[in-house]
Amino acid sequence: MTPQQPTARRRVGATWLVAVLCGVLGFALVTSAHTNRATTGLGAARQDDLVRILDGLTGQADRLRQQADSLNAGVNRLQSGRDAAAAALADAQRQVDALGILAGTAPAYGPGVVVTISDPGHKLRSDTLLDAVEELRDAGAEALQLGTVRVVAATAFTDSGATILAAGTAVTPPYVLTAIGDAHTLNDALRIPGGVVDTVAQAGAAATIAMPGTVSVTALRSPTASRYARPVPTTAPASAG
């Protein structure tokens, strides 16, 4: 590269220095390229860039947090809606249970008494059984069953010759009357002087009261559809009046 000159020794040294610098340049070139490729990401970024990236990330985090908040609110809304629906359903179920027991369409069990009236001579009339039922109702009986007939508000006791009909079904002695309620109250109500037990005894029959702890009223009454009565729509209760 350099022509030989009188001060050759100095020239040779300078040539090698130039070569060394060129070698260093090549090395630095590759190093720089390699470093640039190796330090992808934030390590190679300048402060300004880092600040800008941080700003961007902060904004993004804020947006995402707002999104998360709104989604959480949605979740809460749906959850409370579901809770309300479940509460309404449980309420409706309680109502169905109560009405089922009242209407005789659902079996029931609980504390109560079992009254067995033996009447071998068929001396009792329907009014005696009706008295017994009324007495039990007064004493707080919530579910009643006579033989295989569920006794509800609409159950009628009639006589057909010597046979007693309950809701049109013939019942034969001994009459087994199952009542769910406070057992002691029911027992006392039947045993008061001049009450059901006395009346039955005076008529020549015998009534025994058992308190087995838990009694079951399993006879069911099929619900009858109303022919004339219609429920008032709950959406417009005032317009009916």
Added chain:
Amino acid sequence: MIAAVALVIGVVVGLFVQPTAPTWLQPYLPIAVVAALDAVFGALRAHFDGIFDDKVFVVSFVSNVLVAALIVFLGDQLGVGAALSTAVTVVLGIRIFGNVAAIRRHLFRA
């Protein structure tokens, strides 16, 4: 000739060693490389003009690198590092283009 061989050797060594610049050097190394490239192209042009001088090359190489590093350092201290780096790169790039154009005229007469 020796310088070209040394350049190739440096590149090859770099490719084999796969070095990573230390963190404190990372902002300065690219600018220093560009500055050194400017010095090399200037030397090449001087060589074709027949006015190449070892001493001038060594001094311009070293001073280019140092000044470039100093400018980047100052820029970083003043908070305008990115802008100054860009400025240095642009100026050196223009100079390299000018030198390359002169070299081209020498080589191809065009």
